[in-house]
Amino acid sequence: MNELIQVTVQNDQQLVSARELHKGLELKKHFTDWVKQSFRDFEEGEDFTTSLSGAVVGNGAIKPVKDYALTIDMAKQLCMMSHTTQGKIYRKYFIELERKWNDPMEVVKRGYTILQDENAQLKIENESMKPKALFADSVSASKTTILIGDLAKVLRGNGVNIGQNRLFQILRDGGYLISRKGTSYNMPTQRSMELGLFRIKETSITHSDGHVTVNKTPKVTGKGQQYFINKFLAEKEA
Structure with missing residues (x-):
């Protein structure tokens, strides 16, 4: 996959420069105006953080300018809001980045690296328990939230034969997701939120005709990934 934009990793999270994205989308609107209009539906500290980047001025010197480090999720939303051909190209690129980032083996690798950096000692009694313990520790160390469909992929990668639709049904039957049809269907229950198993991502999308919709x-x-992985692995063994 050819690199469209530079991606950095901080605190186990992929980030991209807002200025680089603005340039890549080939937007006519000035960067400052674009930020003022497009960033109002996102939360600083969660979806983006303020940073500095270097810009080349007339004499060739590099001048520090205000920039923003965007999460991949926010970058995808901005691509969709741009309503441009470049926006579609970049959005597909970010979706592929997320797919690779959330691949079970990549999650394990990152988690293992975190544990090594912190000089953590893995105490595993036998070889059969080693992959499960490593995976659980790596997920616990990760601050990345994933979609329920991605959780199904992670479970399959660890020997649990389950698909996205069946996982949704099990979570509804178990009282983790709301089963009552309506606007809250498939949203986390109060119990799940209190346990810290889910987070609801809300994003307002302004469409080309001016109307606004809210995606939940x-x-x-x-914590939720570790909880469900342990739960399903225990049930599988039983």
């Missing part, structure tokens, strides 16, 4: 997406937290 349930995402599984690091």
